[in-house]
Amino acid sequence: MKKEILFSMESPYRDTFRIRGYRFGEGEKSLAIVGSMRGDEIQQLYICSQLVKQLKELEDKGMLIPDHEILIIPSANPFSMNLEKRFWAMDSTDINRMFPGYNLGETTQRIAAGLFEAIKDYSYGIQMASYYMPGNFIPHVRMLETGYEDIDTAKLFGMPYICRRKPLPFDTTLLNYNWQIWETKAFSIYGGQNNEVEGKESTSTINTILHFMQRIGLIDKSIRAHCADYNSVLLDESELISVNAPTAGIFYKKKDAGDEVKKGTPLGQILDPYEGVVKSKIFAPEDGVVFFAHNKSLALQNTPLFKIHKF
């Protein structure tokens, strides 16, 4: 394992801002993994730290396949994590909306440029991602439809779903988009949550990634990574049926991400916040599985509470 500083910048009042990378093996630049880019992506950081620990052990035991190099960057934004702010605190910009970056531009453009320079030449790229709406997801691989997206390789993760989405103009600055344009096979992994490290989800995401490394020939086949291995379902995000809040109020959830539902199954209720009575009941519009579930206790009117993948 080689530990290095990939990018650094002096701060006016704080310690130096540093992006650290951990390199394993030597040779062809095969895989780069980026953990948190936002300050609330704790699970993403945790997963990378566990991968660093495991790869170090595997390297010491000689179980990495020779002539490949793996780079792990647990966090590209330790400053926001230490402040518990999602975005770059001074100007609320999002590093993940600054790619491919610009080394003579604004602060977060420079950070993105420094990061991208370090990760752009790898054959495979994995980003531990998060979603802008608060909620729980079925773990899945997400990719933007750029014409370069590689669905067959995405299946090697063995996650339940692969979700593909057409990029909006605003999305052309995302890491996933730019990685693909620079000819890296890029995958965003949604493990479920941002803020929790305990529980099965983190462990299974770690094992999913180790599994993927085995399948693309980076680590020894004999390593046992316990995780379910699905025959991934490919879906286009536009196929998901959105179930929006008919009214606003307290949201009482009865079904969660991963639950199978029949048409008419109660999904939850909206309660009057003062009088406690049920203002509206929410039912499944079709037979299917809950792909996304809102996980806050207040609901805004017309805002998606569930997204259902129809069987």
Added chain:
Amino acid sequence: MIKTIVSTALPIDERFMIKKNVISHGTGKKRICIVTGTHGDELEGQFICWKLQRNILDNLEQLDGTVEVYPALNPMGIDSITRGVPNFDIDMNRIFPGNPNGSMVEQTAHAIIEDLKGADMVIDIHSSNIFLREVPQVRININDSDTLVPWAKHLNVNFVWVHEAATVLESTLAHSLNSTGTKTLVVELGVGMRINHYYGKNMVNGLLNLMYEMGMWKQSVDKEKIITPLLSIADEVSFVNATHSGIFSTETHNDQIVEKGQLLGQIISPLTGEVIEDVLSPTHGYLFTIRAYPVCYEGSLLARIHNL
């Protein structure tokens, strides 16, 4: 007449509402819309909305057509001094044209576009952010320059910046409207969280002058008081970014010609007493942007100069 164009229930005993005031007079069919408050930290537009309406209401016989004023496209943002939309952590000017079946904020964006569509002119007023001070200016995408530059010249601004097209800007209100045939001018002036009355009064004169040119305001504005703007067409702007982090200290004002090598300010260290960097103008030109917020990081924008 006050009209509510969006009304959505919030969870606890409150409605989210976007309102406009519609003032009509005469038989003219022309319609101009003044929109502002997309970014909750930009307030120059608030004074302009008020002052414009005062002038119109006090001289209503001069109006021949309809003026619609939308002071707050992001009312929750203004209320909470938040640039974006508070519940969604999102920049409202990156989600147009919105989506009638999307989240509350996407539906709101859609409703705003539907309401503005078909106006003869939309003026989208911004006031930079808390970091940068801007001279009154109009910003135009190069693809729209033929249609929009002639109108921008009536607005009594110091500067018209015709910039290159950028994919990411396709999600702005102005792009959504201009690309579907509703002429929209983006105005930037002043600095975030403050009101500059002098700029505001000039802008109101510009708006009345534009309405006169559109044939919906009868009284001619004193043309000698209308500024002929400096026109900057793509790639003639130099950006000055901080090379070091520190406190940017300056006594330089924007709206002036600077020489190449002229001192614009310094980055200083309050801890050591050192001058970390002398910030020099890279070019001879018109200084239209200068940093207002002192704390800067490596990369922070300090100044923008139109090359002469």
